Amino acid sequence: MSWRSLKFWGVMLVILGFIGLLAFGLTSDPKKVPSPLLGKMAPDFSVTSLDGKSSLKLSELKGIPVVLNFWGSWCPECTREAPVLEAFYQRYDKGQNKVRVLGIAFQDTPSRAKAFAKRFGKNYFLALDDDEGSIALNYGLYGAPETFFIDPKGIIRFKQVGGVTPDLLLEQLESML
Template sequence: MKRWRLPLVFAAVAAALLFVLFKGFGRNPHEVPFMLKGTAAPPFVLKSLDGGEDVKLADLKGRPMVLNFWASWCGPCKYEHPVLEWGAREMGSQAVFMGVVFEDTEENARDFLRRMGASFPQLMDERSRMAVDYGVAGVPETYFIDAEGIIRGKHVGPIDPQTLALRVRELTQPAPAPTAEAARQH
């Protein structure tokens, strides 16, 4: 009488596993829900890595911004940095590019920038307070903030030139009207 239970239990477990796998198809496993999209960028005041004056988000309003969190110990950041350097040179008139050093030392960050180039301002987030405010889960992460100070989106992982150009172009366009679903969430 107990022999029929084992195949039934196996079939139930297999069906549950297939259901979980099916639900995951078509989804990007790296995609993380981003709750700050469409909200005001959290304010910050950070020390400039070049020893200049502190940089405040409030002083940057009125221009779109590309904000990249990175670290010298981050392998993907090494691949991404030349793309950001290119973006700052090619699209710096359309958006302010800023780097934010994440969980790293000033010495290591400066050494990285000496080797890799530093054509746009770099900021030190010494206690990761800004990273927490922005919801940074790891590096590299790039945030796109419009001229009104609204976060339009973020890119997780190393960004490629085409995506960077597209996102900067989107920053110069009017913000899309909120959908009914987005209105209900706020």
């Protein structure tokens, strides 16, 4: 290969590299970078249920997979996934005790969260994050809905940004059992 064509291909390589980087930057969503919490112990928290009747400490649920869903009454996508999560709860949590489904509302008020839960017939354990958003910040949330799949050892195995689907819930449950 002559020096001239070597130079040509060198320049082409640099240009194509820059175009590739630009295309990657423009087409990838920076918010969908893998969570640094994957493979780590789920941050522990204690909450009182939205109806005030019971309380829960996450670390006490070890031994059973947990589907931890973050939601808000202000979130449009949460309305679409609410019936999916409720059906999943009815079948695998309440029905078979294979999993615990938890819903933590954040940046919300008790009255709005309760109204939302009532409207969509949510029966699984629901609670409200504190005003400082301690749980949301501890889980590195970007928005709602986001769902964490925590295995029986308390390790976060998967994080879903956006609404959950029946296929995703079943696939993740299968991988955690």
